[in-house]
Amino acid sequence: MSRILMLSWEYPPLLVGGLGRHVHALATSLVAAGHEVTVVTRHTPGALREEYAEGVHVVRAPDDPPAFPVENGNMAGWATAFNHTLTRAALRAARTAGYDVVHAHDWLVAHAAVTLREHLDVPLVATIHATEAGRHQGYLPHPHNRTIDDVERWLAAEAARVIVCSEYMRDEVVRQFGVPVAKTDVVHNGVDVLRWYARPRAIAAARRRFAGDAPLVSFAGRLVYEKGVQHLIAAVPRLLETSPGLRVVIAGDGPYRAELEAMASPAVSFAGFLTGHSLTALMGASDCYVVPSIYEPFGMVALEAAAAGTPVAVSSTGGLAEIVEHGVTGVTFRPQDPEALAASVGSVLTDREFARGLARRGRRRVREDFAWPEIAARTHAVYEAAQASGGMTREAERVLAADRLLTA
Structure with missing residues (x-):
């Protein structure tokens, strides 16, 4: 001891x-x-x-x-x-x-x-x-x-x-x-896999709140420049072309929030700082969880989303490139590239069988390697x-x- x-x-x-x-x-x-x-x-x-x-x-x-x-x-x-x-x-x-x-x-x-x-x-x-x-x-x-x-x-x-x-x-x-x-x-x-399990009722409530029947993409984290949320926002017009009615929810707060809100379209909503069951339910309700970081030493939130059973799309930078295998446990894209982000996220949103496979393998990887x-x-x-x-x-x-x- x-x-x-x-x-x-x-x-x-x-x-x-x-x-x-x-x-x-x-x-x-x-x-x-x-x-x-x-x-x-x-x-x-x-x-x-x-x-x-x-x-x-x-x-x-x-x-x-x-x-x-x-x-x-x-x-x-x-x-x-x-x-x-x-x-x-x-x-x-x-x-x-x-x-x-x-x-x-x-x-x-x-x-x-x-x-x-x-x-x-x-x-x-x-x-x-x-x-x-x-x-x-x-x-x-x-x-x-x-x-x-x-x-x-x-x-x-x-x-x-x-x-x-x-x-x-x-x-x-x-x-x-x-x-x-x-x-x-x-x-x-x-990552504690059980901690990120949301009850179906909570997931359904989150979907009603944030997207209804529309495709839902989410991000959660501190709103600072290096988290790259500006690139997710820039990719929204392209994503809307292939996923009409798309809703993007950004959870979190930080010094960059006002600038992000100023550049966001009506398809983007800011949920503020979510914790506990509220954050877990948002992740579980999402069709794709995005980590668009410019700098990310590890990217624990990507594993948390995977533990929630959600397909993840991450920028191929820092530790993210080590924990997500493209096309197997998630999809990746070049950092600071809204076009590449839109292509990767779009591949998840438009092919539900592909998305389910990513989610299944991603959750298994979390359970086996990051307990x-x-x-x-x-x-x-x-x-x-x-x-x-x-x-x-x-x-x-x-x-x-x-x-x-x-x-x-």
């Missing part, structure tokens, strides 16, 4: 994107395997400051005053303040519990993670879910973007092991941050590797080398 201290800036009921769902599923799966897990995260109104939920010890840290507003995507100041309160909450939890490893999820918890690594004298494992450079297609336009890039590089250097979700992300982290290949571990995201118990076991193996290495970091290696010179 291992005792794991996990740090994340989001955790249910506070969900911003896929990271919170990932951490929740990983934590509960590790507990189910017999390990002790404490998750220290951000507090949200209505949630308990501390509780045991599904066997996980959850500690929620309230924001420190004064408030640090997030403006123009600049989260650096807010993250610095957040790490202070996160560190204090984690240290309080550590008074009554010993830990074997600290597991940090992304740069937003980096400072707290390194502090706790030093204080508890245990290895640090870091999961890099995405990079700032990747989100901006290699361009770091503002000082805060470059600051975030530096924090990501520092976290990767300080960690004993770095977990990434795909071979694509391993290449990116190695290239971008100079992390040794031997120090990185590819552990795919997992959470197996993902949790692979993650725990990384913890054991970090402990076996002694948790040595670049900085620790430099200090040790200096000490040896002084005593030689």
Whole structure:
């Protein structure tokens, strides 16, 4: 049995994107395997400051005053303040519990993670879910973007092991941050197939709400430029030619929403942020679920839609190209190419037998290759590797080398 201290800036009921769902599923799966897990995260109104939920010890840290507003995507100041309160909450939890490893999820918890690594004298494992450079297609336009890039590089250097979700992300982290290949571990995201099963009555209600008898295409995610929703919207006129009456539903919110709404035709509707059964029902009701991302380290939402029994169409970029086999478990298209998107999605909408085959094989692939118990076991193996290495970091290696010179 291992005792794991996990740090994340989001955790249910506070969900911003896929990271919170990932951490929740990983934590509960590790507990189910017999390990002790404490998750220290951000507090949200209505949630308990501390509780045991599904066997996980959850500690929620309230924001420190004064408030640090997030403006123009600049989260650096807010993250610095957040790490202070996160560190204090984690240290309080550590008074009554010993830990074997600290597991940090992304740069937003980096400072707290390194502090706790030093204080508890245990290895640090870091999961890099995405990079700032990747989100901006290699361009770091503002000082805060470059600051975030530096924090990501520092976290990767300080960690004993770095977990990434795909071979694509391993290449990116190695290239971008100079992390040794031997120090990185590819552990795919997992999906709970049962979690994404919607009852027929809920699916029927979603169809009545969003499309009636018309073909239904959906997308769910954070509305930011790199998710590529603008290309899905641009493909709608072409899709309407082969699928009259088509309805496209975009679920989610984000800073790019107003621009997307301005470019959308009447065939497109914005459902806002959907969670739980509402999102599952939308996916299950859809004739095709589209992931038009420009940048996507893994693409967990494509697997979630497949688990819901829906044929998926994804851009052939990043981790998406690794998890969807064109014509077998879904269809793919060139990123940032509305014509190619329309052709691929159209092939699903106009051939229902083809679509049913994709859905059937896609769901089977999720069940066989992305089950959470197996993902949790692979993650725990990384913890054991970090402990076996002694948790040595670049900085620790430099200090040790200096000490040896002084005593030689």
